[in-house]
Amino acid sequence: MDTSQAGATVAAVGSMAYGSHCCFVSADDEIVRLAVHSYVRDGLSADDRVLCLLGRRDRTWLMSTLSEGPAWPAEREADGSLVVVDVGRTPLWEGEFSPEGMAETFFAAVDQALADGFRGLRVCGDMTWGRAGGVAYDDLHEFERLAGLGLPGRRAMGFCLYDPREFSSVQVDAQERLHPIVAGTGHARPPSLQVTDTTLGLRLIGEADVATHALLEEALRRAALAQSGHDLVVDLSALEFADLGAMESLYRTAGALAPHRRLVLRAAGPAVRKVLDLLGWSGAGGLIVDGDRPSGERSGGTQ
Amino acid sequence: MTGPKHDRARARTGGGPVEVLPFGASDLCLVRAVVRRHADAVGLADDRPDCLVLAVHEIAACAVTAGSKPALLRCVPRTGRVVCEIHASSDEHNGCRRRTFPRLTDKHETPGRGLWIARALCDEVEVAECAEGVVVRMTMHLAAPDPAPRLPQDEQTCGNAEAGAERP
Numbered sequence: 001m002d003t004s005q006a007g008a009t010v011a012a013v014g015s016m017a018y019g020s021h022c023c024f025v026s027a028d029d030e031i032v033r034l035a036v037h038s039y040v041r042d043g044l045s046a047d048d049r050v051l052c053l054l055g056r057r058d059r060t061w062l063m064s065t066l067s068e069g070p071a072w073p074a075e076r077e078a079d080g081s082l083v084v085v086d087v088g089r090t091p092l093w094e095g096e097f098s099p100e101g102m103a104e105t106f107f108a109a110v111d112q113a114l115a116d117g118f119r120g121l122r123v124c125g126d127m128t129w130g131r132a133g134g135v136a137y138d139d140l141h142e143f144e145r146l147a148g149l150g151l152p153g154r155r156a157m158g159f160c161l162y163d164p165r166e167f168s169s170v171q172v173d174a175q176e177r178l179h180p181i182v183a184g185t186g187h188a189r190p191p192s193l194q195v196t197d198t199t200l201g202l203r204l205i206g207e208a209d210v211a212t213h214a215l216l217e218e219a220l221r222r223a224a225l226a227q228s229g230h231d232l233v234v235d236l237s238a239l240e241f242a243d244l245g246a247m248e249s250l251y252r253t254a255g256a257l258a259p260h261r262r263l264v265l266r267a268a269g270p271a272v273r274k275v276l277d278l279l280g281w282s283g284a285g286g287l288i289v290d291g292d293r294p295s296g297e298r299s300g301g302t303q
Numbered sequence: 304m305t306g307p308k309h310d311r312a313r314a315r316t317g318g319g320p321v322e323v324l325p326f327g328a329s330d331l332c333l334v335r336a337v338v339r340r341h342a343d344a345v346g347l348a349d350d351r352p353d354c355l356v357l358a359v360h361e362i363a364a365c366a367v368t369a370g371s372k373p374a375l376l377r378c379v380p381r382t383g384r385v386v387c388e389i390h391a392s393s394d395e396h397n398g399c400r401r402r403t404f405p406r407l408t409d410k411h412e413t414p415g416r417g418l419w420i421a422r423a424l425c426d427e428v429e430v431a432e433c434a435e436g437v438v439v440r441m442t443m444h445l446a447a448p449d450p451a452p453r454l455p456q457d458e459q460t461c462g463n464a465e466a467g468a469e470r471p
Contacts, residue, residue: 136322137324138323165332166333167333168324168325168326168333169327169329169330170325170330170373189329192332207332209332209360210331210364211329241335241356241357241360243361244361244416244417244420269353270353271350271353271354271356274424275420275424278420278423
């Protein structure tokens with residue numbers, strides 16, 4: 001873990017106070033774990049009730065995160081200081097979701113925490129809880145707005161986790177404008193494509209699109225030079241998506257090989273085979289599609 | 304950018320809730336994930352989910368070329384089919400502008416190749432233009448429809464985009 005990012009994360013969490021509403025943006029799982037652990041631990045230490053709303057990151061993930069230190073999650077759940085809600089399994093509302101109704105539920109939970117003898121309420125939300133509960137993004141955004149308006153003056157704070165792998169940059173931008181505090185490691189996502197060398201050429205893993213175009217082009221150029229004596233084999237068995245640009249890179253690389261050499265695509269998915277056929281590239285210009293993968297087999301296939 | 308009011312959570316179409324995703328040039332992986340989720344939920348089989356994902360991806364990429372405004376993905380699951388729309392703004396930098404759209408013969412010309420391949424992969428593709436920009440609507444049925452050829456029909460308005468369909 002990057003120590004400067006870790007330090008900044010702990011500092012951001014440590015600056016939270018009643019009335020705070022923080023948008024924490026990160027696709028770094030270790031950083032998110034650190035942030036949640038720090039936030040919950042600080043709350044329990046301060047005799048706050050901590051309410052965790054979970055979505056894609058579920059109860060197992062939370063308990064695993066909290067077990068990495070003296071938080072004693074099971075005991076704290078038993079005494080009511082830690083409340084965990086997997087929204088996909090235990091909805092917080094009846095019937096259709098409404099932002100106004102959810103905001104009322106939120107503020108009632110603050111009052112209940114105080115009535116139960118806690119100093120205040122800390123809410124930690126993995127904001128994919130909205131999707132897990134069938135909530136449209138616009139409604140989630142409106143709830144965030146209403147919650148933010150109601151937090152100042154209450155003994156409560158909100159820590160909202162936005163993973164750039166789950167929310168678009170447009171949505172994250174909107175949340176960053178809405179929240180008074182923004183922290184985390186930002187919009188960066190891990191690269192979607194990995195390229196590994198094989199004895200006959202390359203293996204592509206993940207998704208190849210415009211964001212990875214330069215990486216793919218460079219890998220193909222390097223492999224074409226390294227495998228100068230025989231066919232260049234590109235293994236697509238672990239490729240989950242290839243856009244037209246990626247297919248064109250393969251086609252152009254094949255065309256640039258010496259006349260006696262071919263570029264062989266191994267285990268291409270049905271969509272790649274179909275598109276290469278449609279474009280007239282399959283079997284043309286030195287590009288050979290070999291080793292079909294069964295239709296519908298996704299992992300290991302391309303689109 | 305937010306979705307149309309009528310999309311907000313309560314819109315039901317017989318196949319589940321409508322999902323709206325505003326997206327930029329760096330969000331194409333999310334576009335694919337949303338389309339994939341809807342294709343799987345409706346029950347598309349064989350290579351049809353992959354074909355829909357690739358078609359929507361290519362149109363989405365066209366809609367958010369560098370410097371353009373965000374675009375919108377709208378997925379409408381209906382009984383027995385899924386409809387995916389890309390709403391592109393009329394921003395002058397937008398690669399999806401109506402007048403730049405290719406004809407069916409443009410398969411080797413970028414950027415028009417994306418629309419050409421979408422038409423080849425989806426059961427129905429409709430293009431509509433309105434004051435706000437361009438809407439490309441792609442439909443995939445549970446089973447491939449009769450492959451009888453239809454005449455291209457790409458002159459539509461936004462309000463009439465459900466009416467026409469084409470398949471190369």
